[in-house]
Amino acid sequence: MRLSQDFDLAEATIAQLQDGMNAGRLTSRSLVERYLGRIAANDRSGPNLHAVLEQNPDALMIAGQLDTERRAGRTRGPLHGIPILIKDNIDTADRMHTSAGSLALETSIAPRDAMIVERMRAAGAVLLGKTNMSEWANFRSSHSSSGWSGRGGQCRNPYALDRSPSGSSSGTGAAIAANFAAAGIGTETDGSVTSPAAACALVGLKPTVGLVSRSGIIPIAHSQDTAGPMARTVADVALLLKVMAGDDPRDRATRGNAPHVTDFTQALGADSLRGARIGVARKRYTGYNDRVDALFHAALAVLREHGAVIVDPADVLTEDHLKNFEETTVLLYEFKADLNAYLAGLGSAAPVKSLAEVIAFNERETAREMPWFRQELLVRAQAKGPLTSLEYRTARAACRRWSRTLGIDAVMTRHRLDAIVCPTQAPVWPIDLVNGDCFGGNCTTPAAVAGYPHITVPMGDALGLPVGLSFFGRAWSDARLIGFAYTYEQATLVRRPPRFLPTVEA
Numbered sequence: 001m002r003l004s005q006d007f008d009l010a011e012a013t014i015a016q017l018q019d020g021m022n023a024g025r026l027t028s029r030s031l032v033e034r035y036l037g038r039i040a041a042n043d044r045s046g047p048n049l050h051a052v053l054e055q056n057p058d059a060l061m062i063a064g065q066l067d068t069e070r071r072a073g074r075t076r077g078p079l080h081g082i083p084i085l086i087k088d089n090i091d092t093a094d095r096m097h098t099s100a101g102s103l104a105l106e107t108s109i110a111p112r113d114a115m116i117v118e119r120m121r122a123a124g125a126v127l128l129g130k131t132n133m134s135e136w137a138n139f140r141s142s143h144s145s146s147g148w149s150g151r152g153g154q155c156r157n158p159y160a161l162d163r164s165p166s167g168s169s170s171g172t173g174a175a176i177a178a179n180f181a182a183a184g185i186g187t188e189t190d191g192s193v194t195s196p197a198a199a200c201a202l203v204g205l206k207p208t209v210g211l212v213s214r215s216g217i218i219p220i221a222h223s224q225d226t227a228g229p230m231a232r233t234v235a236d237v238a239l240l241l242k243v244m245a246g247d248d249p250r251d252r253a254t255r256g257n258a259p260h261v262t263d264f265t266q267a268l269g270a271d272s273l274r275g276a277r278i279g280v281a282r283k284r285y286t287g288y289n290d291r292v293d294a295l296f297h298a299a300l301a302v303l304r305e306h307g308a309v310i311v312d313p314a315d316v317l318t319e320d321h322l323k324n325f326e327e328t329t330v331l332l333y334e335f336k337a338d339l340n341a342y343l344a345g346l347g348s349a350a351p352v353k354s355l356a357e358v359i360a361f362n363e364r365e366t367a368r369e370m371p372w373f374r375q376e377l378l379v380r381a382q383a384k385g386p387l388t389s390l391e392y393r394t395a396r397a398a399c400r401r402w403s404r405t406l407g408i409d410a411v412m413t414r415h416r417l418d419a420i421v422c423p424t425q426a427p428v429w430p431i432d433l434v435n436g437d438c439f440g441g442n443c444t445t446p447a448a449v450a451g452y453p454h455i456t457v458p459m460g461d462a463l464g465l466p467v468g469l470s471f472f473g474r475a476w477s478d479a480r481l482i483g484f485a486y487t488y489e490q491a492t493l494v495r496r497p498p499r500f501l502p503t504v505e506a
Contacts, residue, residue: 009034010179011497014082014236017182021070021081028063028070028081031182032126035083039129039180047161047500051175053088053152055129057095063126078239080124085184087172088130088151089137090114090227091216096127100218101135101149103369104352104361111347114216115248116185116227123243128181131171137192138168139220139335139381141373143436146170146196150369157199157428158498159466160505164428164437166199168192172230173200177498183231183240189220189331191425191444193228194456198424198468201458201495203237203485204230206444208475209451210257212241213248219342221334222253223396224448232495234457234486238264241478260476270490272483274307276418278471279314279411281443285422288441291462296423299459299469302491303421308484311415316446321402327449329395336381355382372433403450412474419477419484424456424468447472457485458495463504466495 009017009031020026036055043052056062066081086092089100091110099105113121120127132152138144146167147155155170157163158178165174169186173196176184186193188206197204206228214225229240245261247254280300286293304310339355352358359378362369384392411420426440447454452475456468469488471481 007038007179011232012182013233014078014182014239017082018078018080028066028126029060031081032059032063032083032128035128035181042178042500043180047158048156049158049174049178050153050155051132051171051178052085052180053101053130053132053171054096056127059083059126059128066124066126076122076124079120079243082125082183083128083181084120084125085128085131085172085175085181086117087169087186088133089187089218090117090185092117092127096130098130098218099151100137101133101151102358103150103365104358106151107351108346110216112216115213115250116244117216119243119246125243131169131175131184133169133171134167136378137187137189137218137220139189139331139377140375141377141436143373145372145431145433146437147174148372148433154431154433156431158500159200159464160501160503162430162503163465164199164431166195166428169196169230173197173202176200176230176232177202179497183229183236185227185240185244186230187217187225187227188448189224190327190448191442193230194444194454194468194470195425195442197230198456199428199466201461201466201498202230202232203234203455203457203489204228205237205241205478205482206447206454207241207245207478208260208453210253211260211476211478212244213246213251213254215248215250219335219338221331222338223330223334223399224451234482234489235265235268238268238482260478262479264479264482267479267483268486269483270487271307272480273303273487276308276484277416278303278308278310278484279415279417279420280310280312281316281420281422282313283315283317284319285441285443289426289462292423292426292467295460295462295467296469299488302488306487306491311417314411314415314417314420316407316411316420318402318407319445322399322445322449326395326398326402327445329391330399332377332381333384333387333389333392336384337387373436399449403446407446408450408452408472409474417473419471419473419481421469421471423459424470427462427465427467443470451475453478453481455481455485457489460494461496463506464501465504
């Protein structure tokens, strides 16, 4: 079995790859060849990660064109020639499919690139392929297994192959951790970037909703959905976000975001924590694992050593209200409306044209699509009415109140905070296709429901299973959170590459 240490690009950053290309030691084509070889040796053979659904058949040609541009003295920026993997719910108008992992869309070719794909291509990134994911972004069944899709099967965690990679950006997390590409893009509605990033010892950022366009992304819910960068370092996340962020006439949430679109790499300062007031969300997000608590205690000491003022506790106490059906109600209504709109936008060639047709397809293809769990969330969503319904409007107002006004905003105002910190989640659980996921605790919901930014950075490991440290805060504080995460990362450097162990090793 090939291990990370045997790969000559293991843990290489975007800046290091650019240095190699600028010096003539590397080319974009050679990078693509090496990463494709890495995928071939480890994704459907060797440890069988099942992290990559589809490779871009034009990747080598595109890389060659970018090499020609470089030789002519033209480079498009820090992503020029860099191989990137993206989640399978992000549209690409090329020879790759966009399916959200579902067999119902396995033949679907998007008529236009997602806006973030347009930006990535313009910046010179090479789209290496589409990553596996929790089918329909984990919004199909409440008994699902993260990282399983009808198209891709079960994705595995490269740190312990019998453990979940979490989700729903499961393949992006597992692939980037395993050095299948320089970096990747996931999407999040509630935890789908930050949870797999923490599970795979990555940095993952869920931006403020509206900082990054969602047009051309298979949706769950417009009030919470956003794409986000996932990488092995904070610096690489900042580079990706710089390219991804911006307004888009096709996504009204991005209107007016110009004051907040910046060069996020400027936030990478060693003194970003000095004088910052960091609140500790302790009540809901600690106490579920002794090893995680010990790592968190050590992380708080690092923050203090680098000048942060630690306010402990500074608890967000409204999550029970968010979990008391309001968030799920909003997601059910918005999923039906938003998915139907997305499918209609595919045109007459779309293999399915509505949520109702997706449900019917799954029933016809039960053996392939529902061997382990059903589609009760799709059925519940189909039963919902329009977004003008009183139930939806009431639930949406409650979500805003409990997540923002009485939640994050209230805590940050009361304690004059610049950010809130806590462990991202418990160590991940064993894969269980019979019973589904078994979450041990996580902090993703308040920032997700509020539409506020959340970044996770490696904090260490518990018996070899990575765990993350989370910073979240008010809307548009993305750059500050990147700075806090960078200072912590550089002070600790705890990320270790995976060894593809069959199980946890004490």
